[in-house]
Amino acid sequence: MKTEGIKIEKMSPAINRMQIFKLLGIRYASPGLAVIIALLLLALLAPYLTIYDPVRASLSEPMHPPSIDHPFGTDHLGRDLFSRLLYGTRVSLMVGISAAALAVGLGAVIGLFSGYYGGRIDSILMRLVDTVYCPPETILLMVLVTMFTRNVWTIILAIGLTHWMSTARLVRSETLSIRQRPFVESAVALGARDGYILLRHITPNLLYIAVISVTLMTAHAILTESFLSFLGLGIPPHLPSWGNMLNEAQRDIMRGIWWTTLFPGMMIVITVLSINLLGEDLKKRLAPNREGRYEL
Amino acid sequence: MDRSLASYALRRVLQIPPLLLGISLLAFFIFYLSPVNPTIAYLGLITVQKMTPEDLAKVEEQLGLDKPVQVRYLVWLERIVQGDWGYSHIKKRPVLDVILERFPATLLLTVTGYSMSALLGVLLGLLSAIKAGSRIDVALNGLNYVIYSTPTFLVALLAMLVFAVWLGWLPSSRMVSVNTPTSDWPLLLDRIHHLILPASVLAISHMAVFYTYIRSSLLEAMQEDYILTARAKGLQESRVILRHAFRNSLLPLITQIGLSLPLLIGGSVVVESIFAWPGIGKLTYDAALRADYMLLMGLVLFTSLLVILGNLLADIAYVLADPRVKYG
Numbered sequence: 001m002k003t004e005g006i007k008i009e010k011m012s013p014a015i016n017r018m019q020i021f022k023l024l025g026i027r028y029a030s031p032g033l034a035v036i037i038a039l040l041l042l043a044l045l046a047p048y049l050t051i052y053d054p055v056r057a058s059l060s061e062p063m064h065p066p067s068i069d070h071p072f073g074t075d076h077l078g079r080d081l082f083s084r085l086l087y088g089t090r091v092s093l094m095v096g097i098s099a100a101a102l103a104v105g106l107g108a109v110i111g112l113f114s115g116y117y118g119g120r121i122d123s124i125l126m127r128l129v130d131t132v133y134c135p136p137e138t139i140l141l142m143v144l145v146t147m148f149t150r151n152v153w154t155i156i157l158a159i160g161l162t163h164w165m166s167t168a169r170l171v172r173s174e175t176l177s178i179r180q181r182p183f184v185e186s187a188v189a190l191g192a193r194d195g196y197i198l199l200r201h202i203t204p205n206l207l208y209i210a211v212i213s214v215t216l217m218t219a220h221a222i223l224t225e226s227f228l229s230f231l232g233l234g235i236p237p238h239l240p241s242w243g244n245m246l247n248e249a250q251r252d253i254m255r256g257i258w259w260t261t262l263f264p265g266m267m268i269v270i271t272v273l274s275i276n277l278l279g280e281d282l283k284k285r286l287a288p289n290r291e292g293r294y295e296l
Numbered sequence: 297m298d299r300s301l302a303s304y305a306l307r308r309v310l311q312i313p314p315l316l317l318g319i320s321l322l323a324f325f326i327f328y329l330s331p332v333n334p335t336i337a338y339l340g341l342i343t344v345q346k347m348t349p350e351d352l353a354k355v356e357e358q359l360g361l362d363k364p365v366q367v368r369y370l371v372w373l374e375r376i377v378q379g380d381w382g383y384s385h386i387k388k389r390p391v392l393d394v395i396l397e398r399f400p401a402t403l404l405l406t407v408t409g410y411s412m413s414a415l416l417g418v419l420l421g422l423l424s425a426i427k428a429g430s431r432i433d434v435a436l437n438g439l440n441y442v443i444y445s446t447p448t449f450l451v452a453l454l455a456m457l458v459f460a461v462w463l464g465w466l467p468s469s470r471m472v473s474v475n476t477p478t479s480d481w482p483l484l485l486d487r488i489h490h491l492i493l494p495a496s497v498l499a500i501s502h503m504a505v506f507y508t509y510i511r512s513s514l515l516e517a518m519q520e521d522y523i524l525t526a527r528a529k530g531l532q533e534s535r536v537i538l539r540h541a542f543r544n545s546l547l548p549l550i551t552q553i554g555l556s557l558p559l560l561i562g563g564s565v566v567v568e569s570i571f572a573w574p575g576i577g578k579l580t581y582d583a584a585l586r587a588d589y590m591l592l593m594g595l596v597l598f599t600s601l602l603v604i605l606g607n608l609l610a611d612i613a614y615v616l617a618d619p620r621v622k623y624g
Binding site for chain 1: 314315318319321322326327330331332441442444445446447448449450453454456457461462468557558559561562563565566569570580581583584585587589592593595596599600603604
């Protein structure tokens with residue numbers, strides 16, 4: 001069964017697996033991507049890059065300013081900030097990427113169903129989107145993490161469950177337009193079932209949205225995690241995360257101690273900025289003609 | 297007000313009840329599905345620990361905990377509609393009273409911060425669009441990206457470090473000084489003095505939305521035919537930009553303001569917590585830290601209502617401001 005007549009690539013900015021590899025590979029390097037790869041390496045190689053244990057206190061040397069021994073100084077318990085930052089990279093990237101994947105995955109499934117089946121399913125799901133959009137996300141998140149037990153997994157779940165709506169709307173409208181196209185119509189005429197059409201004809205044409213959304217959402221999720229941890233409502237305090245470090249740095253501020261705030265803060269900004277830049281790059285390359293905005 | 301506008305407003309208002317129902321279901325089921333013990337939520341942990349098992353059983357019966365879930369929801373909903381939002385343990389007062397008492401402080405902070413943010417963002421966006429492609433534009437765009445990627449709390453911490461600790465120009469917390477001035481003018485000055493830092497932090501971290509928006513919509517408007525016409529008439533370039541392009545690109549900003557209301561309330565949680573500003577953001581933080589569940593539920597409901605109301609007002613204001621919009 002060949003459908004030679006329709007060139008999908010020409011009609012929509014669809015991508016196949018090869019193109020994703022090319023994009024993430026060497027041929028199109030993006031400055032954002034370079035920084036992200038460096039951060040991933042830092043996270044993976046953390047134990048080999050520092051001699052200090054990130055959680056072991058050394059009460060004899062608290063609040064050391066940056067020096068040769070401790071390039072980023074030490075905190076109030078004498079823990080080495082540099083190694084805490086390295087291990088914090090692990091936590092932040094892990095939470096950010098997982099939460100983004102969860103949010104986009106959930107949003108994509110809901111958007112697909114809503115756009116493909118239409119009718120009552122669509123209107124119920126879209127009312128759900130409107131409803132979850134109403135409470136400010138920070139407040140909803142704070143309520144969720146307070147009421148349920150708090151660990152790394154529930155934080156990921158809470159961020160994922162409060163950020164799927166934008167993807168759902170985007171995927172829904174895109175699905176609506178794709179299912180009107182002739183190739184879907186011909187698949188229906190040939191007797192293809194819903195599941196087959198969704199999987200073979202619609203999802204591949206939406207992959208580029210997923211790639212862009214996951215990237216931009218990761219940046220947002222890292223910000224959200226750091227915000228929750230900063231308030232003391234996020235990652236449990238025994239794990240070094242950038243937000244936790246800033247939470248502890250709060251009391252140092254009034255004593256004019258700047259390094260405990262500046263370095264974790266810089267890590268957040270550098271990470272989020274480079275992920276956002278990568279997202280913008282991907283947007284330009286995968287969807288050059290799309291006017292639609294990727295709001296989070 | 298003409299009839300079509302009135303009917304549009306009415307239709308728009310009619311969209312709200314299903315949303316309210318949705319939010320009440322959302323709030324109730326978060327609470328219902330969570331492992332939180334309802335008796336503790338209603339009475340507080342300390343009170344429950346002091347009670348005898350018989351009293352506890354009596355309370356559970358009164359709360360209707362033995363009833364099926366749909367009955368519990370309806371009972372709860374009835375109380376919410378009647379204005380009984382439960383009792384806050386950390387404040388020792390009814391939830392709705394506490395929220396309403398704290399709300400004006402938040403309103404003051406967010407309205408000030410947001411106005412500053414809009415002013416700053418629109419002016420810089422305008423500058424960037426006029427000088428598109430220039431060094432100023434590139435620098436502003438880059439700065440905008442960095443701010444967009446910086447968490448609000450970091451801006452707040454750094455601002456506090458520089459202006460309150462190092463330079464000592466501005467107070468770092470609270471809404472008024474410890475020795476509050478009694479006469480009118482010094483009191484007002486004291487308020488403003490305390491407002492500057494938190495409002496500026498809010499303004500800077502929300503500026504990016506306005507900047508990006510104005511810049512791109514202005515650049516788009518400059519491609520329109522009516523700009524060509526205006527130039528062909530021989531109008532000055534400044535007049536072409538300000539009177540023709542800029543005014544048109546301001547309109548959709550109304551919707552933008554409505555849409556970013558939830559973000560703004562979120563931002564106020566951070567800023568209020570850091571600067572100990574006694575508004576509903578700080579209240580949410582305190583309630584979360586000390587597990588005051590009834591207060592948290594009340595805050596979810598209250599802020600959701602604010603967002604719904606804000607979007608409604610923005611939609612109606614947009615139709616009022618732009619006569620070309622077809623109602624509906």
